[in-house]
Amino acid sequence: METCSQCRAEQEDLSRRTFLKRALGVAGATLVLNFFPAESLRRSASAATNAGKTLVVVFQRGGNDGLNTIVPYTDPQYYVVRPSALIGAGNIGIPPPGTGDGAGINLPGTGFAMHPSIQPFLDLYNNNSLSIVTQAGFVGSTQSHFTDQDIIERGIFQATDGWLNRYLQAVGTAGAAAIRAAGMGSDLADSLRGNVVVPAVNDLTTFSFARLNSAKAPLESNLRALYGQDPASTSTNSYTRLVHTLGPDMLNRVAAIEAIGPAVPQNGAIYPSTTYGRQLRDVAHIIRSGLGLEVATVDIGGWDTHDDQGGGGGATLAQGARLAELSGGIRAFYNDLGPLMSNVVLVTCTEFGRTVRQNASGGTDHGKASVWFVLGGGVKGGIYHGATGFPSSLVDANLDSGRYIRPTVEFRDLFSDILVKHFGVNAAELALVFPGHTHVPVGVFV
Amino acid sequence: MRMGQGLYEKAPPTGYKEAADEWLNTDALFNEVSFAYEATIPGFGSTIRYGSDTSGGSARLWLKSLNLTTEADVLGFLLNLTFDRQVSLTEYQTYLTTLRSAGGTFNLDNSNVETPIDRALATMLATPRYKYR
Numbered sequence A: 001m002e003t004c005s006q007c008r009a010e011q012e013d014l015s016r017r018t019f020l021k022r023a024l025g026v027a028g029a030t031l032v033l034n035f036f037p038a039e040s041l042r043r044s045a046s047a048a049t050n051a052g053k054t055l056v057v058v059f060q061r062g063g064n065d066g067l068n069t070i071v072p073y074t075d076p077q078y079y080v081v082r083p084s085a086l087i088g089a090g091n092i093g094i095p096p097p098g099t100g101d102g103a104g105i106n107l108p109g110t111g112f113a114m115h116p117s118i119q120p121f122l123d124l125y126n127n128n129s130l131s132i133v134t135q136a137g138f139v140g141s142t143q144s145h146f147t148d149q150d151i152i153e154r155g156i157f158q159a160t161d162g163w164l165n166r167y168l169q170a171v172g173t174a175g176a177a178a179i180r181a182a183g184m185g186s187d188l189a190d191s192l193r194g195n196v197v198v199p200a201v202n203d204l205t206t207f208s209f210a211r212l213n214s215a216k217a218p219l220e221s222n223l224r225a226l227y228g229q230d231p232a233s234t235s236t237n238s239y240t241r242l243v244h245t246l247g248p249d250m251l252n253r254v255a256a257i258e259a260i261g262p263a264v265p266q267n268g269a270i271y272p273s274t275t276y277g278r279q280l281r282d283v284a285h286i287i288r289s290g291l292g293l294e295v296a297t298v299d300i301g302g303w304d305t306h307d308d309q310g311g312g313g314g315a316t317l318a319q320g321a322r323l324a325e326l327s328g329g330i331r332a333f334y335n336d337l338g339p340l341m342s343n344v345v346l347v348t349c350t351e352f353g354r355t356v357r358q359n360a361s362g363g364t365d366h367g368k369a370s371v372w373f374v375l376g377g378g379v380k381g382g383i384y385h386g387a388t389g390f391p392s393s394l395v396d397a398n399l400d401s402g403r404y405i406r407p408t409v410e411f412r413d414l415f416s417d418i419l420v421k422h423f424g425v426n427a428a429e430l431a432l433v434f435p436g437h438t439h440v441p442v443g444v445f446v
Numbered sequence B: 001m002r003m004g005q006g007l008y009e010k011a012p013p014t015g016y017k018e019a020a021d022e023w024l025n026t027d028a029l030f031n032e033v034s035f036a037y038e039a040t041i042p043g044f045g046s047t048i049r050y051g052s053d054t055s056g057g058s059a060r061l062w063l064k065s066l067n068l069t070t071e072a073d074v075l076g077f078l079l080n081l082t083f084d085r086q087v088s089l090t091e092y093q094t095y096l097t098t099l100r101s102a103g104g105t106f107n108l109d110n111s112n113v114e115t116p117i118d119r120a121l122a123t124m125l126a127t128p129r130y131k132y133r
Helices: A002-029 A038-042 A076-081 A116-126 A145-154 A163-170 A210-227 A240-260 A275-288 A318-343 A411-421 A427-433 B026-040 B059-065 B071-083 B089-102 B111-126
Strands: A054-061 A105-107 A112-114 A130-137 A181-184 A295-301 A344-350 A370-376 A382-384
Touching: A054 A145, A054 A275, A054 A318, A105 A116, A112 A116, A116 A130, A116 A318, A130 A411, A163 A181, A163 A295, A163 A427, A181 A275, A210 A240, A210 B026, A210 B089, A210 B111, A240 B026, A275 A295, A275 A318, A295 A318, A318 A344, A318 A370, A344 A411, A370 A411, A411 A427, B026 B111, B059 B111, B071 B089, B071 B111, B089 B111
Parallel strands: A054 A295, A054 A344, A130 A382, A181 A295
Antiparallel strands: A105 A112, A130 A370, A344 A370
């Protein structure tokens, strides 16, 4: 009994410390404008604990074209397979930096340029707060949206639960957490599914029973009594246990969200007025409010650009618009959290990249590797091509099956880098998250 | 109202999934319970409330128009309607306690039973058992 009460005191102490740290962080944020030195992000690099840490996983569903996100503009072959969008309708090539409207943004010394629509990322890259992985993916991609999303979200195709849920199972929480994990949206990302009950939360502004007024307390008491019954007493349905678990879970999460009120972005952060933008804003709010959020997922769709992919600037069509939304949301999130970003890592994923050669419909088809971004506390910054480097020329002979960017950075290694460096996960815990996988560090963290 | 998976959110390639647990999560349950409350608790939402064409949204007047009188009559009728009278003892007692929450003798002529009836109905529609109907 004594041990137990001590344990609780320790937990309370930890959560108080976390709260104070966050409260101070908010106060400190008023001193900076919309930027702060990279050194502040490095302070907690390689921490050995998950206390106060958060990972946000943004999934670009549909398969983003990495080659037009981070553009190998110094390779003449790039303009052979993708003629400049400036010279003819249907072309998607991003013109070299400094060549006018829609040109790429140079990443000096790398031979690569950013798509102009991800300009919000430029400061972060220059500040070494953004790591760019150009050829992320996995050997054995099926090039099916469904299967490849499942593989990435489960970590192992044979698994029935998600890699983030296995993390929650393998590693205990550092302190009391009202919302340790959340899937933003009306359904739960596969990466968060599993034995640990994780709430899907669609919209903080409506996730409340406050409008019940005087009926709120008696109705909550009734639901707790009825959902608290033995599941077998209400149904023989095979999901009855889950329904009974979700009842009190939902009431507890609603109470936690009601207590923190609506999101108020800080530091002048302006999120895209889209579902994705709102959900990133809500994640930042939950982090700042000290509810113990360790893991959150946010989705952004619209990447399956088989036609009318477009270029940049005046030639922007589907992909450029989505890239602007993606990067604008993340930059707002980064600005909003300010110094609190030193305890947050955000990674973007997509199930595959796209064909190197543009197709006849002004688009690209399902490929293999693509660009993933990692930013936040402890991130080293820079551009990562994997051990075998980026092809010196995009000629067919240098491509996977003569058509695709070959995956050179295994996504499980990237996820493992995050778990080890950000959350301080040990080898035994890592083996529970990615059983059978040998971690070869990518090195995106300090 | 948002029930089930979001409309338009499952554009290709994601698509709607068919497995039952894809449709079951904290947010989905929140929306189902909210729907039950919208239909029963005045002021919670704008949805048309439970009742008959002539009851004006008053469950009490609707039940009265059916010539029900005692709380046992009312509870029996509602449980027949919602669950074919198959409820656990815990559920029956919860509903009965809720119906009696105005105090005094239960009387459909008395407007003070309006709120207890609304809350009993709200609970029935939000309960796990109703989720399987």
